[in-house]
Amino acid sequence: MKTLEHIPLNGELPSPKGVALAILELCRKDDATIAEVARIAQTDPALASRLIRQANSAAHGGGRPVASVTEAIMRLGMGTVRNLALGFSLVDQYQNGPCGQFDYQGFWSHSLLMGLAMQKFSNMTGAGASEELFACGLLAQVGRLSLATVYPVEYGRLLDGQDGVARNLVALEQEHLQTDHNELTAALLGEWGIPGALIEPIYHHEEPEHSGFSTGSRPYQLVHLFYLARRVADLGLAGENERNACTAELLLLGGRIGLDAEQLGATVDDLVQQWRTWGELLRVPASALPSFAHMSAAHAMRDEKSDGAAALRVLLVDDDPTTRCMMEGVLSGALGHAVVCANNGREALALAVETQPQIVVTDWMMPGMDGLDLARALRATEWGQTMYLIMLTGHENEDEVSEAFEAGVDDFLVKPVNVRTLRARLRAARHYVQLLEAWERDRAQLKQFAAELAISNRRLAHAAMTDLLTNLPNRRSGMNALAKAWAASSRFEQPLSVMMLDIDHFKRINDSHGHAVGDTVLRDVAQAIQQSARKDDSMCRMGGEEFLVICPNTDLKAAVQAAERLRRMVERLRIQAGETEIQTSVSIGVATREVGMTETDALVNAADRALYRAKQAGRNRSCVVVQGQMRCFP
Known part of the structure; x- marks a missing residue:
C-alpha cells in the first residue's frame, strides 16, 4: 500500500x-x-x-x-x-x-x-x-x-x-x-x-x-x-x-x-x-x-410472490381428455405453473426423461401403464427419486392409499379435484421442492468448501516449507530434499554433492544501505541460484545470507564447475539501491559424499568447513574438501 x-x-x-x-x-x-x-x-x-x-x-x-x-x-x-x-x-x-x-x-x-x-x-x-x-x-x-x-x-x-x-x-x-x-x-x-x-x-x-x-x-x-x-x-x-x-x-x-x-x-x-x-x-x-x-x-413475502408457483415444472398424466384439459387449465392458468401433459404412463415416462419435472400429477387408472406402475418406474431411476408424485384417485380406500404410498407416491387427491385443495397440496409440493433445492445448494457449497479447504491446506503446506523473502524452499524443506537425495544415492550408488554458499560482506550492505536493500540483495542472489541450478538440483535458504544447493548424481568435478558458474553469475550482478549500484559476491563451500559419511549432517558440515576456508582465503571463491584436504578456486 x-x-x-x-x-x-x-x-x-x-x-x-x-x-x-x-x-x-x-x-x-x-x-x-x-x-x-x-x-x-x-x-x-x-x-x-x-x-x-x-x-x-x-x-x-x-x-x-x-x-x-x-x-x-x-x-x-x-x-x-x-x-x-x-x-x-x-x-x-x-x-x-x-x-x-x-x-x-x-x-x-x-x-x-x-x-x-x-x-x-x-x-x-x-x-x-x-x-x-x-x-x-x-x-x-x-x-x-x-x-x-x-x-x-x-x-x-x-x-x-x-x-x-x-x-x-x-x-x-x-x-x-x-x-x-x-x-x-x-x-x-x-x-x-x-x-x-x-x-x-x-x-x-x-x-x-x-x-x-x-x-x-x-x-x-x-x-x-x-x-x-x-x-x-x-x-x-x-x-x-x-x-x-x-x-x-x-x-x-x-x-x-x-x-x-x-x-x-x-x-x-x-x-x-x-x-x-x-x-x-x-x-x-x-x-x-x-x-x-x-x-x-x-x-420473504416478495420472494414468494415473485418466484413461487410459476417456478414449478409439472407433468400432468391422465387418459381422460376432459379431466386433463380441466386440470391443465387450473394448474397453468389459475396457479401459474409450467405444465406438460401426457395421455398415459408410457408417454409420461418419456416426457419425464426429457423435461425433468419437479412435480408429477398422475391419474391412477390408465390403460397400459397405470399410475402405480409409472410411480415405480420413476422411483427406480436416480433422477426420478427426487420428483414429487401426486396421485389422482376416484375413491379413498385405505388399502389402495397404502399401496400407493408403498409404490413411492408422496400425496393423493380424490376426484373430482377441488381447486382450493389442489392449491394446498401444491403448496406442500413447493415446500418440498424448495427444501430439495436448498439441500442441493448446501451440497454444492460443501463441495466448494471441501475444495477450498484442500487448496488452503496445500497453500499452508507450501508456506510451511517456503522462505517468504526469497520464495526458495526453507531449511526444513531443504533438509527433506537432502534426505531423499541421500537415500537415492545409497540405493543406486550414485555420487552426491552439496554447495554451501554465503553472501560476502552482507552485514556491511545492511549497515550501509539498510535492510530493505539487503532484502533485495538476498532476492537477487536467490534468483541467480535458481537460474544457475540444473534441472535435478535442489536449493534452499538455510538462514540469514546462507544458501544450500543439493546436486544429486554429481561428482566433485561437476560440482566445482557448477559452483564456479554460480559464483561468476553472482559476481556479474548489479543491484540498484536508489542512486547507488551495488556489486556483490559469494563464497562457496563444496563437498561430495565420501566413504565413511553415514548421515547427511556429515556432508553439510564438510561443505560448511569448505565455505569457512573460502572466506578465510579472501572471499569470492569456491573451496572443496576432499578427504579432509582443502582446495580453493580460482
Whole structure:
C-alpha cells in the first residue's frame, strides 16, 4: 500500500483541527500523560461529552459509569481517545463541501452506522478493542471524502458516471485520478497513526474474498467484520426496494459469526437505535427503519410472490381428455405453473426423461401403464427419486392409499379435484421442492468448501516449507530434499554433492544501505541460484545470507564447475539501491559424499568447513574438501 508521499494529490486533504489536532500531536509523544490529554479534551465540551458517552457505552459491559473526562480517557485508553477525537473532528468540519455530487450528510450517516456496527460486532466476537474499531469503522471510507475535497469537480464527474458499485468506482478513480479511495484511506490512516494491522483489513474490506488473508487469521476475521458492518450501514441508507438484497445477505453474513435470524435482528435493531442517538449528538442524519424482522419478512413475502408457483415444472398424466384439459387449465392458468401433459404412463415416462419435472400429477387408472406402475418406474431411476408424485384417485380406500404410498407416491387427491385443495397440496409440493433445492445448494457449497479447504491446506503446506523473502524452499524443506537425495544415492550408488554458499560482506550492505536493500540483495542472489541450478538440483535458504544447493548424481568435478558458474553469475550482478549500484559476491563451500559419511549432517558440515576456508582465503571463491584436504578456486 502506498504512503501519502507516493499518491498524486492537488489540494489540501481533510485533517483534524483545533482540540483534536492538539490531542493527535500530544499522543505522538512518548511521555504524554492522561492528565495532559484530559486538560486539552476538557476545552471542547462537545468532544468531552462524546468521550464520556463512549466510555459509558454498552461495550464496557455495564461497569461503573464515569462522569469525568479523565476517567473516560483512562477507561478508553489514549490511543482510542486519539482516534475518536480524530473522527469526531472530521465529522464536525466536513458536514458539507465543494463537491456538489458528493452526499456529505449521507457519507457521515453511513460511516457512523458502520462504526457503531464495527464496535458491536467486534465486542461480540472478541476481534479487537471495540472503541478502536468504532473509530476505524467511522473512518473506513475517509478516502472518498478526501477525493471529494481535493478534486471536487473531477470527482463529481466520476460520481455522475458510475453505477454505485464500489469496484466500478475504484476503477474510475484509478483511471482518472491515478489513485482510489481505498488507497487514500489507507495512506491517511497510516499518517494519523492507526496500526497497520487494522489498515490492511480496511483497505480490502470492500472485496474481502480477494484480500488474500489466510482463512481463520485475525486479518481475515477483521476484513469480513468490516464488510459485515458496511452492509449493515448500506441497509441503513437503502431504499425500501433495495432492502431485500441487504437483509438476505445480512442473514448469510450473520450466520458466519454465529448469529441466527432472531439474534441478528435484535442486533441490527439495537444498532439502528444507537445510530439515531449518536446522529443527534453528532448532528448527522439517521433515519428510522422498520424492525429487521419486518424487513426480512417483507423480503420473504416478495420472494414468494415473485418466484413461487410459476417456478414449478409439472407433468400432468391422465387418459381422460376432459379431466386433463380441466386440470391443465387450473394448474397453468389459475396457479401459474409450467405444465406438460401426457395421455398415459408410457408417454409420461418419456416426457419425464426429457423435461425433468419437479412435480408429477398422475391419474391412477390408465390403460397400459397405470399410475402405480409409472410411480415405480420413476422411483427406480436416480433422477426420478427426487420428483414429487401426486396421485389422482376416484375413491379413498385405505388399502389402495397404502399401496400407493408403498409404490413411492408422496400425496393423493380424490376426484373430482377441488381447486382450493389442489392449491394446498401444491403448496406442500413447493415446500418440498424448495427444501430439495436448498439441500442441493448446501451440497454444492460443501463441495466448494471441501475444495477450498484442500487448496488452503496445500497453500499452508507450501508456506510451511517456503522462505517468504526469497520464495526458495526453507531449511526444513531443504533438509527433506537432502534426505531423499541421500537415500537415492545409497540405493543406486550414485555420487552426491552439496554447495554451501554465503553472501560476502552482507552485514556491511545492511549497515550501509539498510535492510530493505539487503532484502533485495538476498532476492537477487536467490534468483541467480535458481537460474544457475540444473534441472535435478535442489536449493534452499538455510538462514540469514546462507544458501544450500543439493546436486544429486554429481561428482566433485561437476560440482566445482557448477559452483564456479554460480559464483561468476553472482559476481556479474548489479543491484540498484536508489542512486547507488551495488556489486556483490559469494563464497562457496563444496563437498561430495565420501566413504565413511553415514548421515547427511556429515556432508553439510564438510561443505560448511569448505565455505569457512573460502572466506578465510579472501572471499569470492569456491573451496572443496576432499578427504579432509582443502582446495580453493580460482
